[in-house]
Amino acid sequence: MLSTFLSQIANGLVLGSLIALIALGYTMVYGIITLINFAHGEIFMVGAYGGLASMTYLLPTVITQRWYFALPIVLVVGALVSILVAVAMERFAYRPLRNAPRLAPLITALGVSVALQEAVRVFYPGATAAIPFPDLFIQGTLIIPIGDGVPIRYTGILLIVLSLVLAFGLERFVERTRMGRAMRATSQDRDVARLMGINPDRVIVLTFAIGGALAGIAGVLYGSYLNNINIDMGFQNGIFAFTAAVLGGIGNIRGAVIGGLVIGLVKALGGQYLPGGTAYDYVWIFVVLIIVLVFRPQGFFGETERVRA
Amino acid sequence: MAFLSVRDLVVAYGAIQAVRGVSFEVERGQIVSLIGSNGAGKTTTLRTVSGLLRPVSGEIVLDGTPIHTLPAHEILSLGVAHSPEGRRLFARMSVEENLRLGAYTRKDEAGVLKDIQRVYDLFPVLGERRMNKAGLFSGGEQQMLAIGRALMSSPKLLMLDEPSMGLSPIMTQKIFDTVKELRDAGTTVLLVEQNALSALALSDHAYVIDLGRTTLSGTGRELLADPRVQEAYLGEAASA
Numbered sequence: 449m450l451s452t453f454l455s456q457i458a459n460g461l462v463l464g465s466l467i468a469l470i471a472l473g474y475t476m477v478y479g480i481i482t483l484i485n486f487a488h489g490e491i492f493m494v495g496a497y498g499g500l501a502s503m504t505y506l507l508p509t510v511i512t513q514r515w516y517f518a519l520p521i522v523l524v525v526g527a528l529v530s531i532l533v534a535v536a537m538e539r540f541a542y543r544p545l546r547n548a549p550r551l552a553p554l555i556t557a558l559g560v561s562v563a564l565q566e567a568v569r570v571f572y573p574g575a576t577a578a579i580p581f582p583d584l585f586i587q588g589t590l591i592i593p594i595g596d597g598v599p600i601r602y603t604g605i606l607l608i609v610l611s612l613v614l615a616f617g618l619e620r621f622v623e624r625t626r627m628g629r630a631m632r633a634t635s636q637d638r639d640v641a642r643l644m645g646i647n648p649d650r651v652i653v654l655t656f657a658i659g660g661a662l663a664g665i666a667g668v669l670y671g672s673y674l675n676n677i678n679i680d681m682g683f684q685n686g687i688f689a690f691t692a693a694v695l696g697g698i699g700n701i702r703g704a705v706i707g708g709l710v711i712g713l714v715k716a717l718g719g720q721y722l723p724g725g726t727a728y729d730y731v732w733i734f735v736v737l738i739i740v741l742v743f744r745p746q747g748f749f750g751e752t753e754r755v756r757a
Numbered sequence: 758m759a760f761l762s763v764r765d766l767v768v769a770y771g772a773i774q775a776v777r778g779v780s781f782e783v784e785r786g787q788i789v790s791l792i793g794s795n796g797a798g799k800t801t802t803l804r805t806v807s808g809l810l811r812p813v814s815g816e817i818v819l820d821g822t823p824i825h826t827l828p829a830h831e832i833l834s835l836g837v838a839h840s841p842e843g844r845r846l847f848a849r850m851s852v853e854e855n856l857r858l859g860a861y862t863r864k865d866e867a868g869v870l871k872d873i874q875r876v877y878d879l880f881p882v883l884g885e886r887r888m889n890k891a892g893l894f895s896g897g898e899q900q901m902l903a904i905g906r907a908l909m910s911s912p913k914l915l916m917l918d919e920p921s922m923g924l925s926p927i928m929t930q931k932i933f934d935t936v937k938e939l940r941d942a943g944t945t946v947l948l949v950e951q952n953a954l955s956a957l958a959l960s961d962h963a964y965v966i967d968l969g970r971t972t973l974s975g976t977g978r979e980l981l982a983d984p985r986v987q988e989a990y991l992g993e994a995a996s997a
Contacts, residue, residue, distance in 0.1 A: 626861070633847055633858050639809055640845045642829035643838075645862035645910065751849070 451595035456716040458592075462604040462673065464712020465611035469666035470689035471696070471704035472615060473534075473659025479635045479699035480655045482550070486557040487537060488663060489686020490564035491530045493679060495664025496671045497572055498529025500581055512582075519584045523668050530664025531657045533564070538656040543649070561686075565679045578678040581671030603673045610669065614662060615705045622701060631655060635699065688715075691737050697750025706748055710736065758821065760785040760945055761806070761914055766815035768798075768805050774813075775801040777969040783914065783962075788936060788946045790956040790977070792990060793966035799949040800842050802966070803918050806947075807839035808832040819914070834862055838912035842919050842949075844903040848892030852883050855891050855902055859909030869909070876905035879935060897928035904935065908944075915939065916947045921955065933959050953990040957981045965990070 470492050477485045502525040503512055511517040541560050545553045569575050585603040592598040622628035633641040634651045641648060670685070671677045692711045696703025711733055718732030719725055740747070759782035768776040776798040783789045791799045804810045806817055808829035817825040824832050833839075838859075847855050856876060860869045877884030880901040886894075891902055900920055907915055917936065921929040933955055940946050940961075950956035957963055960977035965986060973980065980986045 626857075629850075629854060629858060630861060632850065633861075636847050636849060637845055639829075640841060640847070641858075642809065643807060643833060643841065644858045644906075645830045645833040646858075647828070647830045 449595075451598050452720065454592070454594055454598040455600075456720045457713065458598055458600040458604065460713035460716030461709065462600070462607050462712070463715060464709035465608045466666055466670055466673075466708075467685065467688045467692050467711055468615060468705040468708025469611045469662050469669075470685055471692040471708045472618060472701060473663050474690050474693040475696070475698055475700060475704040476655050476659050478693070480631065480652055481542070481546075483542065483553050483557065484690065485659075486554070486686070486690075487560035487564060488659065489682035489684075489689065490561050491534050491537075491660050491682070492663040492667045492670070492685060493677075493682030494533050494564060494568060495526040495530035495660075495667030496581070496677045496681065497568055497575070497667075498664065499523070499526030499668035500579065500671060500677065501572070503582060515585055522584055523665050526668035527661040527664035530667065531660040534656040534660030534663070535653055538653060543652075561683070565682070569679050575679055578676045581675050581677050583675060584668070584672040601673070603669070607669045607673055610665070612705070614665070615701065618658065618662070619701045627654065688733065691733060695737055695740055695747055697747030700747070700749040703747055703749035759783060760820055761947065762816075762818045763802070763806065764816045764818075766802060766805060766817065767813040768801050768810055769813050775969060776805070776812075779815075779966060779969065779971050781964045781971055781974065783945060783947050785945055786940065786943060787961040788940045788948060788959055790948045790950055790960040790963040791966050792950055792953040792956055792963060794990070795951060797966045798969040799966050800918055803839060803916050803947070803949055804841075807837060807916065830862075833910060836910075836913035837916065838907040838910045838914070839916045840903045840907040840918060840920065843922070844899045846891040846899055846902055846906070848890065850891060851888050852891060852902055853887045855906050856909050859906035862910060872909055872911065876908060880905060896923045897925065897931070900924060900928070900932055904932070908939070912944065914945045914947060916949075918949045919951060920948070921950060921952045929955060953986070954981075957986075
């Protein structure tokens with residue numbers, strides 16, 4: 449009993465950290481340009497395919513057979529592919545709509561999302577079905593000796609640790625550095641940020657790039673943990689991540705992480721213990737979202753809008 | 758040649774022309790005011806000088822360089838700081854962070870620290886509460902911070918939009934005294950004010966803007982004595 453419960457906690461934390469990494473991109477982009485970038489899930493997806501392509505077509509076996517070479521390289525390739533797609537998306541799809549009514553970029557985001565899925569399906573060899581993805585970290589499972597033993601794969605541990613380290617690093621960057629301060633300023637009042645000498649275009653590109661890097665890393669880790677990827681992975685996990693960002697308070701970094709972990713745990717524990725099993729885990733996620741938003745519409749860490757004088 | 762020279766400026770929001778022919782000059786080391794009633798186009802003029810808005814026609818020349826086609830962040834680098842109407846502080850950031858943002862384009866850390874200290878000397882209340890969030894301050898204190906933030910870029914031209922708005926007469930006096938001190942220390946100031954009486958008393962030169970056009974100009978003293986100004990603006994200011 450105890451070990452079942454604890455293994456579901458472990459599952460939830462792994463999934464939650466993954467969702468948190470994706471949610472950071474949603475929340476940062478929203479924070480700067482108040483756009484829900486519905487194509488962000490696809491940035492996560494192309495990162496996984498980019499990473500896999502480097503494994504399959506580029507790297508020699510002498511590298512792919514040693515995880516301590518392969519893992520960092522594939523993570524970097526996945527991150528770079530996602531950064532490239534995210535920055536191009538901003539430049540060509542969203543920037544021309546900067547001053548358009550808010551519905552226009554939102555619909556564009558949905559269009560970009562479909563376009564990216566289809567592009568991968570058409571151009572990536574074999575992407576019409578799920579493609580196997582190698583485990584890039586130390587193979588095997590650690591049994592935590594509690595009760596009958598709680599199993600967690602090493603890749604799962606890597607996912608949790610790396611996500612938390614990246615999220616912590618991001619928060620430090622935004623809170624402590626000059627560029628981070630420029631991001632917060634742009635988020636609070638773009639015109640006044642310009643009066644401080646900040647170029648908002650640069651801040652916005654940087655925001656998309658950071659969100660892209662995290663999503664690309666998440667994509668590679670996802671493939672590595674689940675051992676196969678498909679073109680729908682961005683849509684499914686994008687919905688979870690978007691929900692996590694809203695739950696935590698959109699625009700807030702810590703909120704995205706906590707929101708992601710809560711959703712991971714609800715999905716794992718709800719699938720185990722609540723009626724309907726895993727078939728209903730989506731339902732429990734949105735039940736939690738609705739309950740939280742009824743009592744705290746701004747999410748866990750969101751700030752209520754204050755009217756400026 | 759004047760330090761800042763604005764000629765025949767026309768600015769529109771969509772189809773509505775807010776400014777339809779504003780011309781004025783600011784000499785180095787002076788306090789120059791733009792006065793006029795609400796909606797006359799004063800704020801729009803300042804926002805165009807600082808690059809937040811693009812003029813439909815006309816010219817803005819700073820120290821011989823036309824700047825009306827440059828983006829706002831480049832105009833700041835040329836030495837123009839703009840403290841906007843309503844103060845517009847970064848309310849969720851501390852006093853110190855607001856000041857650091859004012860110095861965003863500067864690379865000389867030692868000079869920035871010195872200037873932060875200079876702002877705290879100018880407004881001791883800011884130094885005492887340097888870690889507090891800007892949104893928690895009173896209107897007067899926020900105005901001090903807004904001016905301090907604008908000073909952090911070490912501007913050659915400081916533009917203040919309605920610095921007396923919402924302040925008590927004592928606080929207004931304190932802010933205007935500070936503006937005078939800044940001028941005496943060599944900063945050129947372009948001031949937009951509805952409080953015409955105080956602004957004119959302070960100004961070396963002033964322009965009246967009415968319905969988007971500059972209609973009168975003169976030294977502060979001349980305009981104070983001008984019956985047209987007295988009738989249109991000073992009576993209103995005194996009774997407000």
